Amino acid sequence: xxxxxxxxxxxxxxxxxxxxxxxxxxxxxxxxxxxxxxxxxxxxxxxxxxxxxxxxxxxxxxxxxxxxxxxxxxxxxxxxxxxxxxxxxxxxxxxxxxxxxxxxxxxxxxxxxxxxxxxxxxxxxxxxxxxxxxxxxxxxxxxxxxxxxxxxxxxxxxxxxxxxxxxxxxxxxxxxxxxxxxxxxxxxxxxxxxxxxxxxxxxxxxxxxxxxxxxxxxxxxxxxxxxxxxxxxxxxxxxxxxxxxxxxxxxxxxxxxxxxxxxxxxxxxxxxxxxxxxxxxxxxxxxxxxxxxxxxxxxxxxxxxxxxxxxxxxxxxxxxxxxxxxxxxxxxxxxxxxxxxxxxxxxxxxxxxxxxxxxxxxxxxxxxxxxxxxxxxxxxxxxxxxxxxxxxx
Amino acid sequence: xxxxxxxxxxxxxxxxxxxxxxxxxxxxxxxxxxxxxxxxxxxxxxxxxxxxxxxxxxxxxxxxxxxxxxxxxxxxxxxxxxxxxxxxxxxxxxxxxxxxxxxxxxxxxxxxxxxxxxxxxxxxxxxxxxxxxxxxxxxxxxxxxxxxxxxxxxxxxxxxxxxxxxxxxxxxxxxxxxxxxxxxxxxxxxxxxxxxxxxxxxxxxxxxxxxxxxxxxxxxxxxxxxxxxxxxxxxxxxxxxxxxxxxxxxxxxx
Numbered sequence: 337x338x339x340x341x342x343x344x345x346x347x348x349x350x351x352x353x354x355x356x357x358x359x360x361x362x363x364x365x366x367x368x369x370x371x372x373x374x375x376x377x378x379x380x381x382x383x384x385x386x387x388x389x390x391x392x393x394x395x396x397x398x399x400x401x402x403x404x405x406x407x408x409x410x411x412x413x414x415x416x417x418x419x420x421x422x423x424x425x426x427x428x429x430x431x432x433x434x435x436x437x438x439x440x441x442x443x444x445x446x447x448x449x450x451x452x453x454x455x456x457x458x459x460x461x462x463x464x465x466x467x468x469x470x471x472x473x474x475x476x477x478x479x480x481x482x483x484x485x486x487x488x489x490x491x492x493x494x495x496x497x498x499x500x501x502x503x504x505x506x507x508x509x510x511x512x513x514x515x516x517x518x519x520x521x522x523x524x525x526x527x528x529x530x531x532x533x534x535x536x537x538x539x540x541x542x543x544x545x546x547x548x549x550x551x552x553x554x555x556x557x558x559x560x561x562x563x564x565x566x567x568x569x570x571x572x573x574x575x576x577x578x579x580x581x582x583x584x585x586x587x588x589x590x591x592x593x594x595x596x597x598x599x600x601x602x603x604x605x606x607x608x609x610x611x612x613x614x615x616x617x618x619x620x621x622x623x624x625x626x627x628x629x630x631x632x633x634x635x636x637x638x639x640x641x642x643x644x645x646x647x648x649x650x651x652x653x654x655x656x657x658x659x660x661x662x663x664x665x666x667x668x669x670x671x672x673x674x675x676x677x678x679x680x681x682x683x684x685x686x687x688x689x690x691x692x693x694x695x696x697x698x699x700x701x702x703x704x705x706x707x708x709x710x711x712x713x714x715x716x717x718x719x720x721x722x723x724x725x726x727x728x729x
Numbered sequence: 730x731x732x733x734x735x736x737x738x739x740x741x742x743x744x745x746x747x748x749x750x751x752x753x754x755x756x757x758x759x760x761x762x763x764x765x766x767x768x769x770x771x772x773x774x775x776x777x778x779x780x781x782x783x784x785x786x787x788x789x790x791x792x793x794x795x796x797x798x799x800x801x802x803x804x805x806x807x808x809x810x811x812x813x814x815x816x817x818x819x820x821x822x823x824x825x826x827x828x829x830x831x832x833x834x835x836x837x838x839x840x841x842x843x844x845x846x847x848x849x850x851x852x853x854x855x856x857x858x859x860x861x862x863x864x865x866x867x868x869x870x871x872x873x874x875x876x877x878x879x880x881x882x883x884x885x886x887x888x889x890x891x892x893x894x895x896x897x898x899x900x901x902x903x904x905x906x907x908x909x910x911x912x913x914x915x916x917x918x919x920x921x922x923x924x925x926x927x928x929x930x931x932x933x934x935x936x937x938x939x940x941x942x943x944x945x946x947x948x949x950x951x952x953x954x955x956x957x958x959x960x961x962x963x964x965x966x967x968x969x970x971x972x973x974x975x976x977x978x979x980x981x982x983x
Contacts, residue, residue: 354828356785356854357879358906360888499791500781512784519883519906617829617855618782630803631830632781 337658339584339651345533346622348658350650353532355620358516362524363620365439367534373438374431374541386430387545390463391420393427395546397553397709402681409702412563413684413712414550416575423687423714424543424575425456429525431542433460436523443467443522447511449476449504449571450641451483452687452714453527458492468492471510473503476641483718501635504645508619528572529649532620536577536649543578550709551582558707565590565702568711569693571607571643573652575713580655590662591655592700594693595648596638597665607636608665609648610656618647624656639668639722640688642714666695672726674698675716687714688722733821733849734875734898737772738934744956745947745983746936747963748775748825750793751810752802758972759810760817765972767820769979775852775958778807778826785854787910789961793968804834808842815847823877825852836865840872850875850898862895870897877901882922886929893931900933902926902954904940910961915940915949927953947982 345351345367355363373379387393396415404411416424429446436444444461446468448454454470461468470487474496477484487494500506508526515524529536529543551561566583568576570593583589598606606612613624618633625647626634638644648656655661666674675691678684686694690713702708716723723729737744747766751759759776766774779794779802786794807824814822824843831839831853843851851874856865858878869876875898880889883906892900904919905911919940926935937950938958950957959982966978 352860353857354855354860355857357857357884358785358881358903358908360857361881361883361885499788500795505782509782509784513787513908516785517907517911614833616832617827619784620855627829627833629833630805631833632798633829634781 337660339654339660341533341537347651347654349615350621350623350653351533351536352622353620354617354622355532356516358519359512362515362519363532369439370435370534370538373435379434379438383431383434387427391426391430392418393545394549394553395419397550397557399557400682403678406681407697407702408704410705410707412554412707412709414546414579414709416546416711416713417684417686417690417715421456421459422717423452423456424546424578424711425453425527426459427545427578428527428539428542428574429453429456429460432523432525432538433464433466436466436525437464439523441521441523443518444525445469445471445511445514445522446525446527447471447504447507448527449473449507449645450718451476451480451487452642452718454492454494455483455486455490457525457527458487458490461492462490469514470494471497471507471514473497473501473507475502476504476507480641503635505633512619528574528645529577529651530572530619530621530647536621536651539574540577540581540651543574544581546575546578546711547580547582554707554709562586562589563709564706565592565708566711567592567594567693567696567708569594569643569689569713570648570652571596571645571689572647573649575711577649577651579711584660591660592696593652593655593661593663594696595663595665596640596643596671596692597667598637598639600667601665605637607638607644609646610663611665613648621650623647623650624653639671640692642687642689643692664696664699666692666698670695670698675723676727684712685716686712687716688719690714732873732875732898734773734823737821738899738955743951744772744936745979746773746775746956746958747771748777748958748960749963749967750777750779750790750797751807752779752797752800753793753964754796754967754972756800756802756806757810759807760814762972762975763814763818763822765975766979767818769976771820771979772956773821773823775823775825778804778824778830780827780830783827785908787908787961789910789964793964804830808846811846821849822847823850823852824848828853828856837868840868840874843874844872848874850877852877852901854879858892858895866895879903881906882918889926889929889931893933896933898933899955900931900935901958902935902937904937904950907939909939911940915946923950923953944982
């Protein structure tokens with residue numbers, strides 16, 4: 337079983353490029369060039385340098401002593417929250433802005449839900465002096481005011497997506513429409529491991545620095561490169577893809593994905609795509625997605641704005657269907673409790689997305705000598721208002 | 730029997746084709762709109778199967794799709810509405826929609842139902858030609874359906890040749906790099922594009938869409954092409970004037 341994308345852009349049954357002809361030249365240009373660009377030594381050098389000096393990599397692999405004692409296993413946290421801009425998202429935007437430059441593009445568009453990817457995109461555009469337009473659902477703009485202000489301060493234009501449900505999926509639609517209308521000068525920086533081939537693979541490769549570092553960091557700390565489990569939360573699935581990447585072909589490393597159950601998988605307010613989704617087409621790829629029996633894409637729900645996407649990246653659909661990944665779903669309440677627990681046991685306030693991964697201990701019992709690496713994908717500053725409301729702080 | 734689309738294309742005239750969203754402005758308007766369009770002298774109709782996330786469409790068609798879905802339009806409802814359509818309507822009918830709702834219905838079941846009702850072809854903007862060729866062409870042809878592909882000013886000659894090979898009806902020439910309803914006039918770029926396509930001497934005739942809204946753009950587009958498709962401008966007419974004056978709209982075009 338292969339977990340790499342094949343030459344047609346598929347992971348098993350999932351992936352491909354289901355795009356209107358208007359997008360074909362843009363996507364084809366990227367498809368034929370992304371690997372050559374990424375493998376070019378000068379590109380690698382610039383990418384690595386920026387990750388080191390600008391993002392602050394390598395991010396620490398931290399042995400969480402008190403959390404480990406509490407759950408009677410060995411827990412390491414991969415500290416993506418310590419990256420510049422506060423999450424793993426910047427690994428991908430640094431990579432893609434360099435690709436855009438190589439392709440000669442002078443205008444960047446992006447979609448954002450909670451605003452983390454929008455901020456990470458606005459940041460790299462400021463860094464490179466390139467025009468940046470971020471599409472964001474009208475409802476999310478109201479919910480995520482601090483991130484909207486950050487993007488504006490960084491010089492980006494934030495355009496409200498007013499169609500459909502006016503959230504992340506509609507912001508993605510609007511970004512795709514912008515790309516259709518601006519086919520020559522514009523690069524679209526997709527923020528997750530979704531979209532038409534080659535996006536899922538390209539984003540996964542840029543995020544794979546996470547598992548690359550885990551290997552040598554764990555070797556230093558435990559004398560072995562391979563943990564027993566890697567755990568990550570999944571919305572579209574970019575931090576998860578990066579956390580799993582270098583362990584996909586190591587069957588002894590268990591792969592654990594945690595989705596947002598919202599108010600409960602069967603409550604009608606959930607984002608647990610592997611449980612509720614069916615095979616379909618969303619934003620240019622064939623994957624599992626939440627939809628009506630009639631094939632209309634439905635609006636998911638999670639307390640975490642970064643996880644309420646109705647689909648999941650095609651790699652993850654493949655991990656689910658093939659059985660390579662263990663999938664769990666965690667409710668709002670359990671995630672919030674896990675976020676509070678980490679704050680008080682380790683002094684780290686996680687993003688609510690990340691809190692879902694931290695709630696894995698409710699569902700999965702690990703052995704005392706298991707080495708469990710959890711991707712601490714983002715920090716909780718952006719979620720303070722939600723934590724305040726929830727815990728009446 | 731020869732497909733109605735091919736018969737229509739063989740006629741010695743420029744063709745006017747109209748797109749509208751099924752179930753818009755009201756759920757039960759679908760059949761009446763089709764009948765009125767035929768009576769008004771329209772040559773071919775694209776019936777839009779609404780989708781929640783229409784990537785290739787501008788605001789006008791998006792809004793009509795959202796409204797139609799709210800009205801209760803579904804694939805099953807559309808097929809029920811069209812069940813007896815061939816008792817009253819003779820011109821070619823094409824269903825235009827995104828791939829996901831068709832996948833969920835089941836591609837073979839969808840094609841079989843189209844044949845049973847008397848649908849002549851499909852336009853599926855997000856089903857790429859290579860995917861169609863490899864996985865679906867046999868099924869579409871088994872049920873006598875013509876699948877129509879889009880080309881744009883950015884499409885290479887080589888790719889247009891491939892699309893021409895796979896096609897057996899007409900080629901949908903998108904007038905400019907845009908979503909539907911975005912542009913109102915044609916400039917030198919479009920003219921050069923129309924002439925480039927004409928010079929390729931394709932086996933399939935071409936029908937121009939996107940940006941056709943009035944007599945001027947219709948005339949310009951059909952100088953080199955076999956016909957033109959109007960979508961957003963007609964939806965706007967339905968939104969502003971209702972379904973009572975369809976003939977008036979059509980008469981302003983030609």
